[in-house]
Amino acid sequence: MARRPTSLLRLAVAVLVAAAAAASDARSVTLTLTPPPLPVLPIPSAAQLRWQRREVIMFFHFGMNTFTDSEWGTGSEDPALFRPAALNATQWMDAARAVGASLVILVAKHHDGFCLWPSRYTDHSVRASPWRGGRGDVVREFVDAARARGLDAGIYLSPWDRHDRRYGDEVAYNEYYEAQLHELLTGYGSVSEIWFDGAKGKNATNMTYHFQEWFQTVKQLQRSINIFSDDGPDVRWVGDEKGFAGTTCWSTVNRSMITIGEAGIEKYLNSGDPRGRDWVPPECDVSIRPGWFWHKNETAKPLSQLLEIYYNSVGRNCVLLLNAPPNTTGLVEAADVARLRELWSAVSTIFGTDLAAGSAARASSERGAGFAARNVVDGREDTYWAPAAEDGHGRWDGYWIELRRRSRRPFNVVRVQEHVALGQRVERHAVYVDGAPVANGTTVGHKRLHRLPCAVAGRTVRIWVAAPRGPPLLSAVGLHHDPFDVADAM
Ligand SMILES: *[C@@H]1O[C@H](CO)[C@@H](O)[C@H](O)[C@H]1NC(C)=O
Ligand SMILES: *[C@@H]1O[C@H](CO)[C@@H](O)[C@H](O)[C@H]1NC(C)=O
Ligand SMILES: *[C@@H]1O[C@H](CO)[C@@H](O)[C@H](O)[C@H]1NC(C)=O
Ligand SMILES: *[C@@H]1O[C@H](CO)[C@@H](O)[C@H](O)[C@H]1NC(C)=O
Ligand SMILES: *[C@@H]1O[C@H](CO)[C@@H](O)[C@H](O)[C@H]1NC(C)=O
Ligand SMILES: *[C@@H]1O[C@H](CO)[C@@H](O)[C@H](O)[C@H]1NC(C)=O
Ligand SMILES: *[C@@H]1O[C@H](CO)[C@@H](O)[C@H](O)[C@H]1NC(C)=O
Numbered sequence: 190m191a192r193r194p195t196s197l198l199r200l201a202v203a204v205l206v207a208a209a210a211a212a213s214d215a216r217s218v219t220l221t222l223t224p225p226p227l228p229v230l231p232i233p234s235a236a237q238l239r240w241q242r243r244e245v246i247m248f249f250h251f252g253m254n255t256f257t258d259s260e261w262g263t264g265s266e267d268p269a270l271f272r273p274a275a276l277n278a279t280q281w282m283d284a285a286r287a288v289g290a291s292l293v294i295l296v297a298k299h300h301d302g303f304c305l306w307p308s309r310y311t312d313h314s315v316r317a318s319p320w321r322g323g324r325g326d327v328v329r330e331f332v333d334a335a336r337a338r339g340l341d342a343g344i345y346l347s348p349w350d351r352h353d354r355r356y357g358d359e360v361a362y363n364e365y366y367e368a369q370l371h372e373l374l375t376g377y378g379s380v381s382e383i384w385f386d387g388a389k390g391k392n393a394t395n396m397t398y399h400f401q402e403w404f405q406t407v408k409q410l411q412r413s414i415n416i417f418s419d420d421g422p423d424v425r426w427v428g429d430e431k432g433f434a435g436t437t438c439w440s441t442v443n444r445s446m447i448t449i450g451e452a453g454i455e456k457y458l459n460s461g462d463p464r465g466r467d468w469v470p471p472e473c474d475v476s477i478r479p480g481w482f483w484h485k486n487e488t489a490k491p492l493s494q495l496l497e498i499y500y501n502s503v504g505r506n507c508v509l510l511l512n513a514p515p516n517t518t519g520l521v522e523a524a525d526v527a528r529l530r531e532l533w534s535a536v537s538t539i540f541g542t543d544l545a546a547g548s549a550a551r552a553s554s555e556r557g558a559g560f561a562a563r564n565v566v567d568g569r570e571d572t573y574w575a576p577a578a579e580d581g582h583g584r585w586d587g588y589w590i591e592l593r594r595r596s597r598r599p600f601n602v603v604r605v606q607e608h609v610a611l612g613q614r615v616e617r618h619a620v621y622v623d624g625a626p627v628a629n630g631t632t633v634g635h636k637r638l639h640r641l642p643c644a645v646a647g648r649t650v651r652i653w654v655a656a657p658r659g660p661p662l663l664s665a666v667g668l669h670h671d672p673f674d675v676a677d678a679m
Pocket of ligand 6: 516517518519520521522523524
């Protein structure tokens with residue numbers, strides 16, 4: 190009883206303190222939070238941003254060509270040839286996970302027209318093969334295995350079809366293609382990416398594809414899907430099959446400049462357009478082997494080559510779409526899985542340790558609370574440094590950010606990242622270590638990686654930025670040591 194007044198008093202004090210705290214919180218929220226800067230258009234959609242952050246995704250080329258030892262089939266193959274002895278899509282997913290991929294794309298139909306699912310619109314499919322007694326469905330097994338392993342699924346459906354006799358009859362073939370899009374995009378759950386291309390032999394029958402109709406159908410059936418083609422609309426081809434983006438690589442282009450399958454646009458696709466009106470970032474498709482399909486006489490590229498591909502794709506503002514072809518047994522070769530694991534282990538070794546962590550950071554200016562220079566070393570991609578509105582104005586020496594390192598450990602890789610959600614802005618940049626220039630370049634985008642010719646151990650790292658399109662917003666600056674870097678050994 191005697192305690193009661195005290196607890197009441199305590200309660201009253203607690204209520205008052207809480208009220209005062211709430212009032213001061215409200216004040217600080219309404220009075221001191223600086224809003225983010227305006228976006229610089231165009232900006233990515235939510236689905237494009239999710240795609241960009243995946244960085245590495247996987248392609249599986251498997252089908253009739255696997256069994257005929259070819260890259261382009263003729264369309265007259267006997268479905269009886271398709272008989273993988275022990276197809277196991279879960280094993281494919283483990284190959285994808287070995288390289289850190291979060292999205293896997295299957296070739297559901299290649300140019301030979303043979304369908305890996307039992308399409309009701311043709312008899313040229315797994316249904317006519319001996320595999321699983323004609324009751325198999327590779328697309329089903331693929332998406333089920335992907336989901337069970339926590340991976341998202343995508344599909345490639347070749348427009349060029351050398352088997353179907355409707356090919357060349359514009360309306361009939363486009364109807365056939367639309368019907369197959371419906372089967373694939375309504376029968377197999379959520380599909381995160383779909384691939385279209387204009388690949389076609391020189392002597393192929395003339396055929397007008399109704400890409401615009403196809404794209405709208407796709408969006409109607411799968412709301413958050415990304416459509417890949419030379420021309421997007423969501424993701425564009427990078428312009429080569431080496432897996433290399435341009436050293437200048439804008440996520441923006443003018444879609445009106447691009448015709449799917451037309452030669453001569455590769456350079457434009459490779460570097461993008463600083464004045465582009467459309468956000469259509471590039472994807473780098475490349476195979477870990479010389480061919481897209483499995484051939485007994487081929488083996489996976491060496492680690493050094495795959496690392497170079499990683500630096501020239503992910504490190505140049507792209508997503509890397511790496512192909513690993515399952516063999517005639519229906520499995521990704523153990524040696525290929527090992528190579529994928531080796532690549533990811535190397536990437537994790539290089540980027541798992543950030544030698545900029547814990548650095549003090551300062552910049553030419555700061556926009557205010559929430560946009561401090563130190564945001565580039567906080568290990569988060571959603572926070573970023575923004576300069577004050579009056580800083581810079583796009584001059585070459587307009588903006589800089591400087592890290593003062595705690596660690597003296599040498600580094601030979603510099604990582605710079607932009608907060609691209611508000612548009613890609615950086616047009617030129619240069620890196621100085623203790624006042625000496627070590628690297629420079631044009632665009633940054635989601636991620637730019639510089640490999641230095643030799644390791645440096647300096648104390649201060651300063652990055653100069655020119656961004657005439659709008660103040661640069663940097664989400665990260667990282668310093669890493671790549672022990673695999675051959676240049677370092679020289
Ligand atoms: C398929 O592969 C997975 C992963 O390698 C393995 O765990 C599973 O046992 C395999 N299934 C069959 C039927 O071989
Ligand atoms: C294409 O057609 C020409 C002329 O008919 C022929 O000489 C050539 O071999 C054909 N090429 C292919 C790849 O079929
Ligand atoms: C396809 O059409 C184009 C233009 O109409 C023509 O130049 C070309 O020769 C045709 N090709 C074939 C294989 O018929
Ligand atoms: C892309 O479009 C913009 C806006 O219309 C224009 O300024 C720019 O020059 C175009 N790019 C090319 C390469 O034509
Ligand atoms: C392996 O064989 C395939 C099919 O015979 C052929 O197309 C390819 O060029 C060969 N690859 C190498 C590296 O020789
Ligand atoms: C396919 O790869 C698996 C896994 O390495 C292997 O066991 C099998 O023998 C291979 N098949 C062929 C035809 O090489
Ligand atoms: C950029 O780097 C190149 C080669 O690394 C060098 O020749 C050039 O002088 C550098 N430019 C600037 C502005 O630092």
